[in-house]
Amino acid sequence: MAAPVFRPARREDVARIVELLADDPLGSGRERFEDPLPETYYAAFDRIEASDGNSLTVAELEGAVVGCLQMTFIPGLSNQGADLALIEGVRVDTALRSQGLGAQLIAHALEVARARGCQAVELFTHKSRTDAHRFYDRLGFEQSHVGYRIKP
Secondary structure, eight states, X not given: OOOOEEEEOOGGGHHHHHHHHHSSHHHHHHOOOOSSOOXXXXXXXXXXXXXXXXXXXXXXXXXXXXXXXXXXXXXXXXXXXXOEEEEEEEEEOGGGTTSSHHHHHHHHHHHHHHHTTOXXXXXXXXXXXXXXXXXXXXXXXXXXXXXXXXXX
């Protein structure tokens, strides 16, 4: 496999990113990957791009988007004013999994967080994603929190 390029997502990447997000049992039930793509995705991309506290990164191989993740940078008062980064929406093209691309994508995200002065990086993964749990365990992440969610 050629070396991937990690770069900020562009508006023209949105459909491919949504395709990646929809390509699993959970994502297929909540994403709407159709032609034309719902405008809500482009509006969300525009909000992410306009925010200094968010970044959307893609992994590209030979000109094709094959992975993605989003990071949110959170300034904090706890831990003596430490900033943290939150990683979510991590996806790698199904055909390229188990080849090291996901680990490289996460390593890139950790470098970005370090460069921004973050003292910690957290991520969420659904409790049903046992393969993802093993992946993050292998990368050195620790299961340190219990997460809760509610719809407002």
